[in-house]
Amino acid sequence: MATNRTFTMIKPDAVQENHIGGILSMIEAGGFRIVELQKINLSAERAGQFYAVHAERPFYNDLVKYMSSGPIVAAILEKDNAVADFRALIGATNPANAEEGTIRKKYAKSIEANAVHGSDSDENAQIEGDFFFGNK
Numbered sequence: 709m710a711t712n713r714t715f716t717m718i719k720p721d722a723v724q725e726n727h728i729g730g731i732l733s734m735i736e737a738g739g740f741r742i743v744e745l746q747k748i749n750l751s752a753e754r755a756g757q758f759y760a761v762h763a764e765r766p767f768y769n770d771l772v773k774y775m776s777s778g779p780i781v782a783a784i785l786e787k788d789n790a791v792a793d794f795r796a797l798i799g800a801t802n803p804a805n806a807e808e809g810t811i812r813k814k815y816a817k818s819i820e821a822n823a824v825h826g827s828d829s830d831e832n833a834q835i836e837g838d839f840f841f842g843n844k
Protein backbone atom coordinates (compact mmCIF):
# COMPACT_ATOMS: atom_id res chain seq x y z
CA MET A 709 0.00 0.00 0.00
CA ALA A 710 1.30 3.46 -0.88
CA THR A 711 2.21 5.47 2.18
CA ASN A 712 2.92 8.67 0.29
CA ARG A 713 -0.62 9.30 -0.91
CA THR A 714 -3.69 10.88 0.56
CA PHE A 715 -7.23 11.56 -0.60
CA THR A 716 -9.09 14.85 -0.54
CA MET A 717 -12.44 16.31 -1.49
CA ILE A 718 -13.25 19.95 -2.08
CA LYS A 719 -16.68 20.14 -0.47
CA PRO A 720 -19.87 21.63 -1.99
CA ASP A 721 -19.64 25.05 -0.32
CA ALA A 722 -16.13 25.67 -1.63
CA VAL A 723 -17.02 24.44 -5.13
CA GLN A 724 -20.17 26.58 -5.14
CA GLU A 725 -18.15 29.68 -4.23
CA ASN A 726 -15.52 29.19 -6.96
CA HIS A 727 -12.69 28.16 -4.68
CA ILE A 728 -11.57 25.06 -6.62
CA GLY A 729 -8.64 26.92 -8.16
CA GLY A 730 -7.61 28.64 -4.95
CA ILE A 731 -7.65 25.39 -3.00
CA LEU A 732 -5.81 23.39 -5.67
CA SER A 733 -3.20 26.18 -5.77
CA MET A 734 -2.65 25.89 -2.01
CA ILE A 735 -2.38 22.11 -2.37
CA GLU A 736 0.24 22.37 -5.12
CA ALA A 737 2.11 25.15 -3.31
CA GLY A 738 2.18 22.82 -0.30
CA GLY A 739 4.24 20.35 -2.31
CA PHE A 740 1.52 17.88 -3.27
CA ARG A 741 1.25 16.42 -6.77
CA ILE A 742 -2.29 15.88 -8.05
CA VAL A 743 -2.41 12.24 -9.17
CA GLU A 744 -6.15 11.93 -9.85
CA LEU A 745 -8.83 14.63 -10.09
CA GLN A 746 -12.57 14.44 -10.69
CA LYS A 747 -15.51 16.81 -10.25
CA ILE A 748 -18.71 14.89 -9.53
CA ASN A 749 -22.06 14.94 -7.77
CA LEU A 750 -22.49 12.55 -4.87
CA SER A 751 -25.95 11.08 -4.42
CA ALA A 752 -27.20 11.02 -0.84
CA GLU A 753 -26.68 7.25 -0.93
CA ARG A 754 -23.01 7.56 -2.02
CA ALA A 755 -22.35 10.36 0.48
CA GLY A 756 -23.86 8.16 3.19
CA GLN A 757 -21.58 5.30 2.19
CA PHE A 758 -18.51 7.53 2.22
CA TYR A 759 -19.27 8.79 5.73
CA ALA A 760 -20.70 5.48 7.04
CA VAL A 761 -18.14 5.59 9.87
CA HIS A 762 -20.09 8.60 11.22
CA ALA A 763 -23.52 6.94 10.89
CA GLU A 764 -24.16 7.08 14.64
CA ARG A 765 -23.07 10.70 15.06
CA PRO A 766 -25.80 13.34 15.58
CA PHE A 767 -24.60 15.37 12.57
CA TYR A 768 -24.65 12.41 10.12
CA ASN A 769 -27.94 13.17 8.34
CA ASP A 770 -27.05 16.83 7.88
CA LEU A 771 -23.58 15.87 6.68
CA VAL A 772 -25.00 13.50 4.05
CA LYS A 773 -27.45 16.17 2.91
CA TYR A 774 -24.70 18.76 2.70
CA MET A 775 -22.23 16.52 0.85
CA SER A 776 -24.87 15.68 -1.76
CA SER A 777 -26.09 19.28 -2.12
CA GLY A 778 -23.82 20.12 -5.05
CA PRO A 779 -20.73 19.00 -6.92
CA ILE A 780 -17.53 18.09 -5.12
CA VAL A 781 -13.97 17.66 -6.39
CA ALA A 782 -12.26 14.42 -5.42
CA ALA A 783 -8.49 14.03 -5.75
CA ILE A 784 -5.62 11.72 -4.90
CA LEU A 785 -2.50 13.59 -3.81
CA GLU A 786 1.10 12.47 -3.60
CA LYS A 787 3.87 13.71 -1.32
CA ASP A 788 6.21 12.27 1.29
CA ASN A 789 4.28 11.92 4.55
CA ALA A 790 1.15 12.84 2.60
CA VAL A 791 -1.57 12.04 5.17
CA ALA A 792 -0.05 13.96 8.08
CA ASP A 793 1.25 16.83 5.96
CA PHE A 794 -2.13 17.26 4.31
CA ARG A 795 -3.98 17.27 7.65
CA ALA A 796 -1.60 20.04 8.70
CA LEU A 797 -2.25 21.98 5.49
CA ILE A 798 -6.06 21.81 5.85
CA GLY A 799 -6.14 22.75 9.54
CA ALA A 800 -8.61 21.94 12.31
CA THR A 801 -12.09 20.51 11.54
CA ASN A 802 -13.66 23.58 13.13
CA PRO A 803 -12.37 26.62 11.23
CA ALA A 804 -12.58 28.64 14.44
CA ASN A 805 -9.62 26.55 15.60
CA ALA A 806 -7.77 26.42 12.27
CA GLU A 807 -4.35 28.05 12.14
CA GLU A 808 -3.35 30.89 9.84
CA GLY A 809 -2.12 29.63 6.49
CA THR A 810 -4.38 26.57 6.45
CA ILE A 811 -6.99 25.86 3.78
CA ARG A 812 -9.82 25.78 6.31
CA LYS A 813 -8.73 29.06 7.89
CA LYS A 814 -9.01 30.69 4.47
CA TYR A 815 -12.02 28.91 2.96
CA ALA A 816 -14.11 27.07 5.59
CA LYS A 817 -17.39 28.62 6.68
CA SER A 818 -18.38 26.36 9.57
CA ILE A 819 -17.55 23.06 11.28
CA GLU A 820 -19.77 21.32 8.72
CA ALA A 821 -19.09 23.42 5.61
CA ASN A 822 -15.36 23.24 6.16
CA ALA A 823 -14.21 23.39 2.54
CA VAL A 824 -12.12 20.23 2.33
CA HIS A 825 -11.75 16.67 3.48
CA GLY A 826 -8.44 14.95 4.16
CA SER A 827 -7.90 11.27 4.94
CA ASP A 828 -6.87 10.53 8.53
CA SER A 829 -4.70 7.45 7.90
CA ASP A 830 -2.85 5.64 5.11
CA GLU A 831 -5.46 2.90 5.26
CA ASN A 832 -8.36 5.33 4.84
CA ALA A 833 -6.50 7.21 2.10
CA GLN A 834 -6.40 3.98 0.11
CA ILE A 835 -10.04 3.10 0.84
CA GLU A 836 -11.31 6.60 0.05
CA GLY A 837 -9.21 6.92 -3.11
CA ASP A 838 -10.56 3.58 -4.32
CA PHE A 839 -14.11 4.75 -3.53
CA PHE A 840 -13.78 7.36 -6.29
CA PHE A 841 -11.03 6.15 -8.58
CA GLY A 842 -11.04 2.36 -8.34
CA ASN A 843 -8.03 0.25 -7.54
CA LYS A 844 -5.08 2.40 -8.63
Ligand SMILES: Nc1ncnc2c1ncn2[C@@H]1O[C@H](COP(=O)(O)OP(=O)(O)OP(=O)(O)O)[C@@H](O)[C@H]1O
Pocket residue numbers: 767771800801819820821822824825826827828
Ligand atom coordinates in the same frame (compact mmCIF):
# COMPACT_ATOMS: atom_id res chain seq x y z
N1 LIG B 1 -20.04 18.72 15.27
C1 LIG B 1 -20.23 18.71 13.96
N2 LIG B 1 -21.31 19.32 13.42
C2 LIG B 1 -21.53 19.30 12.09
N3 LIG B 1 -20.71 18.68 11.20
C3 LIG B 1 -19.63 18.09 11.69
C4 LIG B 1 -19.32 18.06 13.09
N4 LIG B 1 -18.17 17.37 13.26
C5 LIG B 1 -17.77 17.00 12.04
N5 LIG B 1 -18.64 17.41 11.09
C6 LIG B 1 -18.56 17.19 9.64
O1 LIG B 1 -18.20 15.84 9.41
C7 LIG B 1 -16.94 15.78 8.76
C8 LIG B 1 -16.17 14.57 9.25
O2 LIG B 1 -15.90 14.75 10.62
P1 LIG B 1 -14.49 14.31 11.22
O3 LIG B 1 -14.64 14.30 12.69
O4 LIG B 1 -14.01 13.08 10.52
O5 LIG B 1 -13.59 15.58 10.85
P2 LIG B 1 -12.31 15.69 9.94
O6 LIG B 1 -11.58 14.41 9.97
O7 LIG B 1 -11.57 16.94 10.28
O8 LIG B 1 -13.00 15.97 8.56
P3 LIG B 1 -12.85 15.18 7.22
O9 LIG B 1 -13.07 13.72 7.56
O10 LIG B 1 -13.93 15.76 6.35
O11 LIG B 1 -11.47 15.54 6.78
C9 LIG B 1 -16.28 17.12 9.06
O12 LIG B 1 -15.30 17.49 8.13
C10 LIG B 1 -17.47 18.06 9.03
O13 LIG B 1 -17.83 18.37 7.67
